[in-house]
Amino acid sequence: MPLRIEDVIHELINPVGQLETTVDVLEFGDPSAEVRGIATTFVASSDVIRQAAKSGANLLISHEGIFFSHHNNREAIKNDPVATEKRKLIEETGMAIFRFHDYWHRYQPDGIMAGLIEQLDWQKYLAEYHPASAIIQIPEASVREIAGHLKSKLGVPYVRVVGDLSMICSRIGLLAGYRGGGLMAIPLFEQEDLDLMILGEGPEWETPEYVRDAVQQGKRKAIIVLGHAQSEEPGMNYLAGVLRARYPGLPVYFIAEKPLFQII
Known part of the structure; x- marks a missing residue:
């Protein structure tokens, strides 16, 4: 039986149970789609999305929000050119993106x-x-x-x-x-x-x-x-290891980003 995106999400939230209020949602993608590969990351930047697509993954699990705010307030930047181009990139790659923040922090241990x-x-x-x-x-x-x-x-x-x-x-x-x-x-x-x-x-x-x-x-x-x-990327790398053990044979990748700030 094929593994669906919604199956992976269910298994990720199951140890905690359904939260009444959470930022963790499937931001993009069809929950019934079959999973061909999974990538995890701290934040789904444009380069991370491209790398995930190049790897063959069609489910990207991001700890932080895609559109530059914790509560993912898309209305405030709905006409912003950077956000618009990023949405276009996600749609062109067909990448499903699941935000995995609150649940992962509530695991025992975090x-x-x-x-x-x-x-x-x-x-x-x-x-x-x-x-x-x-x-x-x-x-x-x-x-x-x-x-x-x-x-x-x-x-x-x-x-x-x-x-x-x-x-x-x-x-x-x-x-x-x-x-x-x-x-x-x-x-x-x-x-x-x-x-x-x-x-x-x-x-x-x-x-x-x-x-x-x-x-x-x-x-x-x-x-x-x-x-x-720098303090949270290791936790998403750790998640990739958990997923590899849970789904042997399914490609699972961790994608790191370069440090955000330059010291000059």
Whole structure:
């Protein structure tokens, strides 16, 4: 019996159960179409869509929204030339695109976090999972050394740091994606006795400014900011592995994008 797009979607949401409110929908495509191949990605950029089509996949699973907003407000850009050309590309390639954000974050453990920890090779150092964070207990290392480890394992050219690069750390809070805001991140420092917080992103004047004040007061605190995509791409690579195991014989690809920002 052929595997249909709706079958894959059902299996993806089944571990969580149907959410009443979610951004996770089939954005484009016929749910009854047979799946010839699957690609996963952090965000379905134009190049990612082209690469997915070239690979032979006809189902693209994207963690973030296609049209530049979390809630995918297409009305605001319905006449925008960039959005119009992107819709044309999707239609020409016949690509079905499923947004897989809320459900993946609600897996136990969070699929994005599990993938990040695996790519960092920190499974053996995992102390505790929280709904939106993980606590990591590593052998003592400096902030500089940890930053180098992150760059090497994630294949990124840079990270951003607030704090003393020579400070020795052991207990780390890990928050992927947009979880670096003050209300979520700052309390973890004291609640979990953290030396260092590794964030995807958040407002720069909240947690980073808290850490700056802490350092100016002589307290031992630091943060490393990876960037949203850099912190969540590993989770979508991890999803590709899950899908390969679930559908042996079906081509499944992970498609990464280049870092968004250039440092000049």
